[in-house]
């Protein structure tokens with residue numbers, strides 16, 4: 106969840122390190138720090154809060170040096186203070202870390218017993234303290250690094266500087282990703298290739314257990330037993346992506362408005378619009394498998410939940426789905442004849458990756474629905490289904506969600522054809538609907554903003570909001586609630602409309618807005634009955650429906666957002682748009698930090 110970066114350079118590095126950190130700030134923004142070696146001495150600057158605070162500090166007190174490491178933090182152990190900010194220094198050793206050292210308490214006790222004095226409350230400091238101790242015991246730098254790696258347990262991407270070696274950075278990976286960039290007389294290190302894109306597109310990814318010694322002209326890589334390891338050098342696509350807000354106030358807004366384009370791009374990969382066939386080609390054969398497992402976290406999980414409705418309905422394929430943090434511990438009986446799909450924007454989410462490895466151990470074929478094609482989840486899968494959304498910077502996932510849905514819809518239709526549950530005519534009807542989707546998305550985005558802004562004013566005054574939906578609108582209701590709470594900090598819950606009377610109805614009063622997502626589908630009449638129950642108790646209903654739904658619902662709503670009439674398969678993507686925009690505008694009105702909401706990070710690489 107933290108971002109780390111390093112440069113072994115031939116010119117000053119601190120400004121470049123901070124620029125690279127800016128591209129990693131999506132990983133955490135509780136504090137930031139940079140360390141360099143200059144004139145034989147390790148020096149650092151650290152600042153609490155966003156990167157801009159570190160930049161200000163560096164302007165006041167510049168940090169010279171042609172070698173350095175830097176860090177942007179998402180706090181796990183210890184408050185987000187300057188004292189706990191990385192890099193951590195102990196006796197000529199500087200460390201930045203992403204992950205969690207699980208046995209830090211035990212190591213810390215041991216070190217304290219031998220006289221060590223700890224400066225911070227972090228787990229990371231044990232790494233610096235251990236390496237420093239091994240050096241004092243007489244070990245060389247490489248030996249001390251290797252001994253430390255043998256001693257620590259947990260998840261880590263590490264970069265280590267030694268004061269007595271101003272030409273080398275040591276790095277290690279076990280869990281969180283680490284990319285080494287090859288430059289011209291300089292070498293780079295970063296949590297992802299996007300951070301390194303301004304410097305180089307030639308990347309070597311470390312794999313779990315690897316550690317590396319990086320000099321100005323190259324890198325030596327070793328496995329955990331100290332054997333020399335060879336890892337491929339590849340050309341990264343990351344540099345191709347422009348990462349700026351364009352004319353938008355926030356990345357989230359830009360990403361919402363990009364959806365017609367990116368969804369069209371994604372569909373183009375999975376659907377043949379000439380003969381209207383779903384054309385997902387992969388080495389996962391959906392035809393005979395007894396069941397499919399799906400696992401993911403957060404918004405990606407909710408996309409998976411909608412995918413479950415589609416796989417079960419169109420392909421008659423039973424789907425076992427759970428959030429990844431539960432999936433891997435449930436001891437689900439899994440058949441090796443089945444396949445498993447892992448959905449992740451970043452492709453690095455620790456729980457999703459752990460679920461993937463669990464399924465792999467059980468012999469399942471693994472498919473990855475990912476945005477980052479160079480990610481660990483993609484690399485460890487048998488089949489990769491890229492969602493082609495382009496970089497998503499806003500912490501709240503928007504375009505990745507609708508692209509995930511577009512890909513899942515195409516896969517479900519393709520699976521239906523392979524299993525003989527969708528005939529050619531049905532397939533063509535479904536695919537024609539998908540083809541219409543980008544145009545309708547554009548139409549909706551161009552027309553609903555005034556209404557959404559009006560409504561957001563009401564929502565911004567509320568403490569709690571309930572979202573309801575049935576069928577695929579139920580996961581969308583949960584997604585609406587997740588979006589609102591994560592960026593506006595208004596408490597929100599998403600429920601299956603039919604569950605209302607089993608508890609949540611007790612919350613209904615004139616202060617509680619209830620956002621009902623109800624396209625005019627098979628469930629519409631039932632959802633209307635649930636709305637009647639809300640209205641009867643004085644609840645304020647905001648209905649998001651389509652033309653047909655608005656025409657037949659006779660309810661007295663506080664507001665009704667009317668979207669175009671669309672086929673059932675594309676309704677979740679179309680209805681996502683008002684849901685995302687409502688959260689966005691409400692958060693903006695409340696003055697919240699939309700792209701970097703408190704306590705969150707874009708890439709969650711700790712369990």
Ligand code: M6R
Nearest residue numbers: 403404405449450451454501502
């Ligand atoms: O990178 P991933 O798709 O695996 O991330 C999963 C969740 O952390 C992510 O969707 C999170 O819930 C978002 N902040 C939601 O907007």
